[in-house]
Amino acid sequence: MKVAVVGVTGAVGREMTRILQERHFPVDEFLPLASSRSAGLTVDFDGEEHMVRELSLEALRGADVALVSAGASVSRSFIPEAAAAGTTCIDNSSAFRMEPDVPLSIPEVNPEALEGHPKIVAVPNCTTITAMLAIGPLHRAAGLRSLVMSSYQSVSGAGWKGTRELIEQIAKLHGQEEELGRPDADALPVGEVFGKTIAYNVVAKIGEFADGGYTGEELKIIAEPKKILNLPELHVVATAVRVPVPVGHAVSMVATFDRPISPEEARALLAVAPGVELRDDPANDVYPSPLEAAGLDVALVGRIRQVPDRPDALALFSCADNLRKGAALDAVQIAEYLFTR
């Protein structure tokens, strides 16, 4: 198989390249593609150096599958034509997620969406994946009615430049942490990526403000669960917050269901759920954190509690590596489902 990675030098592209090798995806020819800025760099694949080429339809010609993580506008610019030319495009951006004829799939949660040989498949938002890996099995058992989410999203969700901005700001502020109790607003570093200081702060804006005061990120994680779970009437609300963590997203959720469901039942369901590792044993101080989820291929789920006086509602906390499980791994798993089952 001829496999392209588009955006291969980015944070998610690097993980896609790693994961194709880790999982022994049957790659006969590896095509590393990126913007003109990165063309000419080299990428290691299976022990050989490959030169990165600039993305074009010509460069993609003959590719069986393209794993794409280059931003929504780049995806829009080439995916429809590449798919028409025969390349199955698995896209990590938001460009096609809500298109009715494009599957939006987490293979552990809604593999049925991948039936019918789709030529374009969308990978959900990284926070959506972190949430749905935990919620999917509970929904199948008890019927999800509503979902309230507050996220704790790492800076690598904004790519390398997000990680660099955090590191630079930490370098500036480390040693002055105690003075941040009365910060001099004019002296606080503000970068181009996060809009406010992200070091030693949390920033309740991801993406641009849009309809009704929601951010772009919030609108994604509100819309996507309805499509993934095939629940157009689901009630969802979300607040998306950036936190000064390099890798690993977390999401605090309150979910209501069609019938009573206890924490014990939820734990039993999640203990055997694919893509999930249950970390929920308060008596032994076991609960998940995003730094512990970094580098893993599963979401860590814990803090499962009954909502007071609500036998039909649970609170829970899920953490996943936003670059791997929340993006690159989902893309590779979709490719596996389509090509190697």
Place this chain on the structure above:
Amino acid sequence: MKVAVVGVTGAVGREMTRILQERHFPVDEFLPLASSRSAGLTVDFDGEEHMVRELSLEALRGADVALVSAGASVSRSFIPEAAAAGTTCIDNSSAFRMEPDVPLSIPEVNPEALEGHPKIVAVPNCTTITAMLAIGPLHRAAGLRSLVMSSYQSVSGAGWKGTRELIEQIAKLHGQEEELGRPDADALPVGEVFGKTIAYNVVAKIGEFADGGYTGEELKIIAEPKKILNLPELHVVATAVRVPVPVGHAVSMVATFDRPISPEEARALLAVAPGVELRDDPANDVYPSPLEAAGLDVALVGRIRQVPDRPDALALFSCADNLRKGAALDAVQIAEYLFTR
């Protein structure tokens, strides 16, 4: 007036001492008290050095008011006797908050609780205050029915030792941020305060695990709003999360009300609410963050949105300085209400 600060060398005690001076509370005699560990240190008050004495009923004798921030077990050990001896004790700990005859007050939200010359008054939890300053005015207008909270709490909520633990861990990990995408679990620093690595992570456990898998902190912020708003049947659920921020708590909330309430109405109410500064203008990129709330005497409230398809429900985000507005300032404002109106 003879005014004691108990726990005067702590993070909140220092702010109490500052705020008494900033607000010109009528202090004739200043009594700085602390544990034996801190006895003999000096504290500046109105330009004079005062020697810290060890806390005892003898040392408190004759004090008109004691502002106390020394932890729940210390508070339990002396407040009932000190109050019986005539000292009005305003306590920042959780020791007496849920006692039926002890007012739990945020003067801007429920000043009525302070009527009747109480001798013990409890200051609510810092996250409760951050939430209630925003919710109180909305409740008075539209009747609060339910509240879902996820918090983003700074390390100074655990005192100086919390701030130190963050600084030490940042010192260890700074320069290795990119490796935290695949962390070596055995090499991650874990301190005594937070149980997990708090630098570059978030920790979804504050206090100890208790009933139903809730933490001590969560049980406080679930119980306290019911008492403050005099709504024993209120539905509240909370997830309390520590974040690597030195000072400033944030809380993401979804609130439902007895009647429809729009973001515009909520903004109009909060624009004139005491103790609140509205920071909510998405068109001009205005929204609050905890680092911006640090050092302020108001909660910054923004990100007000209608919950989709729910005219009776709002999402919002409130940030406050957990040492000042969330603790020390509330205590001084209670003292002002009781003694200087």
